[in-house]
Structures are given as C-alpha cells and as structure tokens.
Amino acid sequence: MWYKLMVGFVLVGFLCNFALADENVVVTASKVDTQIAKTPSFVEVVTQKQIEDSGSIFTQDALIGLPGISISSNGPFGGQTSFYMRGLRSYYTKYLMDGVNIGDTSGPQSFFDMSSLLPYNLSRIEIVQGSQSGLYGADAIAGVVNFITKKGEGKPHATYTQMYGSFGTYAENLSYSGKVGNFSFYLDGTRFDTTGTSKTNSYNPQTDSYSYGGKRDGYHQSAFNSRLEYDLNDFKIGLLINAQKVQNYLDQYSPTYFKPDNSSWLNTTYPGKSYREDSETYLTKVYAQKTFDKLTLKLDGYYFQNLRYYKDNYSYPYPATIPAPQSDFYSNNYKGYRYGSDLQLEYVFSKNFKAVGGLNYTVDRISYDYPSYFSKNRDNVGAFVEFLPSIGNLNLQAAFREDHFQTFGDHGTYKLGASYLIEPTNTILKANWATGFEAPTLFELYASGVPAWFFSGGNRNLSPEQSKSWDIGFIQNLFNNKVMLGATYFRTTITNRIEYYTNPNTWESTYKNVPGNTVATGIESYIKVKPIKQIELGLNYTYTDSTNPNTNMQSARIPYSITSGYINYSPIENLTLHLDGRYIGTRYDNDSHTHQTGRYTVFDANIAYNITKDLKASVAIYNIFDRFYQDIWGYTTLKRSAYATLNYTF
Numbered sequence: 001m002w003y004k005l006m007v008g009f010v011l012v013g014f015l016c017n018f019a020l021a022d023e024n025v026v027v028t029a030s031k032v033d034t035q036i037a038k039t040p041s042f043v044e045v046v047t048q049k050q051i052e053d054s055g056s057i058f059t060q061d062a063l064i065g066l067p068g069i070s071i072s073s074n075g076p077f078g079g080q081t082s083f084y085m086r087g088l089r090s091y092y093t094k095y096l097m098d099g100v101n102i103g104d105t106s107g108p109q110s111f112f113d114m115s116s117l118l119p120y121n122l123s124r125i126e127i128v129q130g131s132q133s134g135l136y137g138a139d140a141i142a143g144v145v146n147f148i149t150k151k152g153e154g155k156p157h158a159t160y161t162q163m164y165g166s167f168g169t170y171a172e173n174l175s176y177s178g179k180v181g182n183f184s185f186y187l188d189g190t191r192f193d194t195t196g197t198s199k200t201n202s203y204n205p206q207t208d209s210y211s212y213g214g215k216r217d218g219y220h221q222s223a224f225n226s227r228l229e230y231d232l233n234d235f236k237i238g239l240l241i242n243a244q245k246v247q248n249y250l251d252q253y254s255p256t257y258f259k260p261d262n263s264s265w266l267n268t269t270y271p272g273k274s275y276r277e278d279s280e281t282y283l284t285k286v287y288a289q290k291t292f293d294k295l296t297l298k299l300d301g302y303y304f305q306n307l308r309y310y311k312d313n314y315s316y317p318y319p320a321t322i323p324a325p326q327s328d329f330y331s332n333n334y335k336g337y338r339y340g341s342d343l344q345l346e347y348v349f350s351k352n353f354k355a356v357g358g359l360n361y362t363v364d365r366i367s368y369d370y371p372s373y374f375s376k377n378r379d380n381v382g383a384f385v386e387f388l389p390s391i392g393n394l395n396l397q398a399a400f401r402e403d404h405f406q407t408f409g410d411h412g413t414y415k416l417g418a419s420y421l422i423e424p425t426n427t428i429l430k431a432n433w434a435t436g437f438e439a440p441t442l443f444e445l446y447a448s449g450v451p452a453w454f455f456s457g458g459n460r461n462l463s464p465e466q467s468k469s470w471d472i473g474f475i476q477n478l479f480n481n482k483v484m485l486g487a488t489y490f491r492t493t494i495t496n497r498i499e500y501y502t503n504p505n506t507w508e509s510t511y512k513n514v515p516g517n518t519v520a521t522g523i524e525s526y527i528k529v530k531p532i533k534q535i536e537l538g539l540n541y542t543y544t545d546s547t548n549p550n551t552n553m554q555s556a557r558i559p560y561s562i563t564s565g566y567i568n569y570s571p572i573e574n575l576t577l578h579l580d581g582r583y584i585g586t587r588y589d590n591d592s593h594t595h596q597t598g599r600y601t602v603f604d605a606n607i608a609y610n611i612t613k614d615l616k617a618s619v620a621i622y623n624i625f626d627r628f629y630q631d632i633w634g635y636t637t638l639k640r641s642a643y644a645t646l647n648y649t650f
Helices: 002-010 048-054 442-446
Strands: 043-046 069-073 081-085 095-096 120-131 143-149 156-167 167-182 184-194 202-204 209-213 219-232 236-251 278-291 296-314 330-350 353-368 374-391 394-407 409-422 428-439 465-478 483-495 498-500 509-514 518-530 535-548 561-569 575-584 600-610 615-622 641-649
Touching: 043 048, 048 120, 048 575, 278 330, 353 442, 374 442
Parallel strands: 095 143
Antiparallel strands: 043 120, 069 081, 120 143, 156 167, 156 641, 167 184, 184 219, 202 209, 219 236, 236 278, 278 296, 296 330, 330 353, 353 374, 374 394, 394 409, 409 428, 428 465, 465 483, 483 518, 498 509, 518 535, 535 561, 561 575, 575 600, 600 615, 615 641
C-alpha cells in the first residue's frame, strides 16, 4: 500500500489546462483563437517546456497521465500506440497536425499511431475533450488532438541536441530557425536509433503468464520538418513540410499458442528476426490569410500520405523447416493518402460577437496488395458555421456542420457550449452538449473478401456511428492563483455501432451496424498547487465507466481509474528536478475480462540543468523502481532505463 499512499501525496499528471491568464490562447477549441478561460470546451495544453521538463523521448510520453486520457502500446520504441480519451477507443478521436487531419486512411479504423512522433519540432499540443464534430466533422466523438509545430522566432540560430541512453538508444537533432524582417523559418532534421527491447514478453503456458523477453527489436527513424512563413500583419502566407521514414522491427504471434510470445521459434529464428514494418509519412500544407478590417479570410491546401510495408524472410505461418531458411523478402503494402483544401471566413461584428463559416473538401484514398490488390477513394465536402457571442461574463459557442460523403450521403452535427465566470469567487463554470458521428472507413466499406479466412469483404451498406454527449464542470482559483482545482463530469452515448461481425451459422465475417449502445461516463478532477516560486505540484484523478454493450462490462483496455501527477522543484537557479508517476487501476485487456493488466504504479524522473545560457543538460529515468507491468497483455514495457541529453544553441 505504500506506493498508493505516495501516489495520493505526490503523484500528479500534466495539468495543462489550468493557466487562465489572457495570454493562454488556443486555436483548436474554436475555429478562431480563443482564451482558455473563455472557451466552453475543456482544453488541455502541453507546452514545449513541459515536454522538455518531463524528459519525454516520444510525444506520447508527455501525454501519459493527462486527465481523462489513457495510453497503451504494443511494446516500446515503435509499438503501435493507442490513445483513449474519455473512455473511447483511439479511432473516436480526431488527430491534427497544424490543423490537417493525419488519421491513417489505410487501416480498418482511421486513427493516428503516435508511436513514432518525436517532440523536437513541436511547439505545443492542444487537446479538446468532448465531441467536436460540429466543428471538425467525422471521427471527433471523443475530442480532438492538435499537434502544433514550431515557427521561426528571434535572431537566426541553430540548435543541436544529442541523446544517448539505455538499450543502445541514440538520437540527434539539428534545427535552424529565426526571423528576418517579415520572413520566419524553421528547419530541422532528426536521426533516432535503438537496438531496443523485445516488443513482446516471453509466454509461460504452464502459468498462462509473461516475463521479460530476450530478443531485441530495433527501431530506426529519420525525419525532416520545415515551416516557412511570410507575414505582413494583414496578410501572411506559409509552407509546411514534414517527412518521416521509419524501420521498426516487430514480433509475431506464436503459431503454437496463438498469443504474443517473444520466445517463440517464429521470433527467435533468423527469418523471424527479420520481420519488420517500414513506413513513410509525408505532410505538406500551403496556407494564406488576409485580414480586411473586421473580416479575415483563410485558405489552405494540403497533402498527406502514410505508407506501410510489412516485410519478413519467409511466408508465414509455417516455414518448410525449423529453423526456417533465409529467402527473399516478402512484403505486404498498405498505403493511405489524403488531400484537400479548406476555406474559412471570420467576421467580428463587435468585441462581444464573432461568427465563422467555412468549407472543407477532402479526398481519402486507400490501396493495399495483401491478401489481394485493393484500391478505393472517396471525397467529403463539409460546411460549417460557428457563432461566438458573449454577454458580460457569459461566453457562448454554437456550431453547426453538414457533411456530404460520396459513400453514404449527408450527415449533420452540432455543438452548444457555455462558460461563465463568477467574479466574487473567481470560479469558472462550463457546460457542453454535442452530437457527433464516426464515418465508416474505406476498409470497412470496400475491403476485398478472403474466402480462406471466411471474410466476405467490406459492407457497402454501412451507415455512420452516431453519438450524443454532454459534460459539465468547473475551474476554481484560490489564494491569488497559487491553488487551482477543478472537476468535470462527462457522458457519451454511441449508437449504430460498426463492428466486425461473424455469422454463427456460416462463419462468414464482415462489418455490420449492430444494436446496443456504447456508454462512457466519468469524472475528471485535479488540483494544482504552487506555494512558492521554486515548487509546483499537483494531483489528478480520473474515473471512467465505459460499458461494452456486448458483454455489459467495462470496455477492454479502459482503466476504471487513473491517479497521476508531478512535482517540479528548482532548489537553485538553472536546476529543475521533475518527478512524475501514475497509478493505473483495474484494467482488462479483453472484453471477457480474463486478463487483468492494471493495478500498478510507475515513477519517472528528469533532472535538467542549464550549464550556460546556450548549453543545457538533462538525464531522464524511466520506471525508477523497475516495475514489471503490461499496458497490453503479452507486450513489453520499459524496464528501468536512463537517457542523457545535451542541447546546445549557437
């Protein structure tokens, strides 16, 4: 019980939505820049400084422990990462990079696997919780995550960052950025290599349990990011280019036990060691903005693609001999593409009333060559309006959107929200009501049938999943903002669910709209305290009840409760000590609740020191007490490990 008591006193998560000063402006909660204190939405912001102070290696590390959010991965260093918000699965959240949808179109569900997203080029991350389909259309039932990249500022300068750590991990990043007159620029390149750990654990069939595996699965990444902008105050134009190439070694299921197993011959022989995913991701965006007195016009165009190639040295599942001989690489290819354009008009009627309207046009395309060649595309046209009136301390938001999909026709959504400041007590009350929808993916609609697997193919008659959600909560400031606390209650109901359905008589499978409602309810609460300048600490607690209608039990991989937090302490100038941790309550890996993966505590730490104005050093320690735990049954998490970083600006 000692660790639970420690959690209760010192654990805290990144409580990033607490700062209420006027300068804290977000761009995702509305289609216009909005102060956090005034938006009805519940917003969390993770800044570049918070990412650096935490010692996060990958971006997902900076999001663990946020209120209402849980994250699980199929192993460290490139293991597919799932992001659960307010008790809903990854594909119910919309993921943006500088406003561009980066959800993968090539998979059965459209979500963003952030396992390879490094934080070097990120300025901040904005997370808007609760349905946002009234603004962003499909796939935003749980909310929206917007990764915002850096732009050039100040005198031109270069920054070199080098990191070395456990498991043969090495990374370096070189950036060059600045502003000359009206022109700003940011350029960076990154190389990341690690021999890694095993993606899966070793299975013991006698005890039906796992221990750490021995075979290592390497991970290698090269990335380039750039952002160029020319700003004349009333007119600006910009170009954004991001490119990433990854080689990620993986483990396969044991053909003996049909479970993850690092020690299986399939993973330990040479051909098994060759199994990997090679991926390439590209994003390009061109944008322009022109202001005419009270009217602002925004126009952009973008192109995004995600290519995945799965390779091994033999045809799974059974090689001719054991160990299997070497042979030519066999590859399965999955390719997703998206391109489109957005037009937005913002008009300021007065300081108390703004209105926004816009059009979005998007084309999604998917192709793959396994088990047979398949290619399909569709277009989507969306139109929205948003009204933002304020009456004294009352701020209102009303958004309405109509989407037309080539595949299933029209669908309308809306969002209504209110925020009210009670000045005598410095209390902010917030409430929202919204509808949302999840569009069937191209795979669910048109996937090729595979008779050998009893898969009859996609279902062209699918209709969208639909949702209704509401939340209500407060934010309270005390003692001249030295103490801040808040709580939120939320409820989301999803109907017309799309599931992989198997006919019990014929064994044939396809996707189908099925009866029964997914209902997710919960409470998010937090407190943040800064008693003196040198110390900042906080604590948050999230309880989630997410019911799977098929079993009437908690949905798989959604913990009932999470307690998390951090302490920042600066005993002397230029030195920052950071401790964070999380307690994951009861969580089951499957809908039948046979594999429990929660009830553990993990602590991480980071020590950062500014040696000079231009030279910084830090050491991050993951899993301080070397706790064995599993986010996903059978898959590895990091042992105790350390990573040292040097950062030099010149």
